[in-house]
Amino acid sequence: MDCTNNMIEENGLKNELGTIICKRCGTVFATIPTNGYKLIYGICQNDNCQEQIGGENE
Numbered sequence: 767m768d769c770t771n772n773m774i775e776e777n778g779l780k781n782e783l784g785t786i787i788c789k790r791c792g793t794v795f796a797t798i799p800t801n802g803y804k805l806i807y808g809i810c811q812n813d814n815c816q817e818q819i820g821g822e823n824e
C-alpha cells in the first residue's frame with residue numbers, strides 16, 4: 767500500500783538523498799540511500815511511461 771511510504775518519511779528516515787525522477791512524466795517515484803544528494807532519471811510505473819513510444823509531446 768502507498769501508506770507505507772508516508773509512514774517512513776514521517777518517521778524521520780532522512781538517509782534517502784538519492785531521488786529517482788521519471789524522465790517521462792517528471793514524477794519522483796522513488797528515493798534511495800546515497801552519499802549526498804543525487805538526481806537519477808528513470809522510468810516510473812505509469813503505463814504511459816513504461817511504453818517507450820518515442821514521442822515527446824511536450
Ligand SMILES: [Zn+2]
Pocket residue numbers: 788789790791792793809810811812815
Ligand atoms: Zn512517469
